[in-house]
Amino acid sequence: MFVRRLVLLWCVVFLAVGLAGDAQRSVRVRGYFRTDGTYVAPHYRSAPDGSFLYNWSTRGNVNPYKGKVGSRDYPPVRSRSGIGSVTASGAAK
Secondary structure: OHHHHHHHHHHHHHHHHHHHHHHHOEEEEOOEEOOOOOEEOOEEEEOOOOOHHHOOOEOOOEOOOOOOEOOEOOOOEEOOOOOOEEOOOOOEO
């Protein structure tokens, strides 16, 4: 009986930790209007964690809400002025 309760407790803790981890990987973005007047509907995006590898747009990852497969190979490289960005291959975005 003790072993059964211990296993059940372990399963509950494992499930709770797993769900909490998934919740931290996405952020809900409220709807907003761009400066040109275009409305952007509410949506989810990957949480900002400072790592390019964990973004949904990175090759090998999948957006869990839309099922879209990531296609980007390299993180964007910011110019020295901070204006605009280019890909690692040097092509302008």
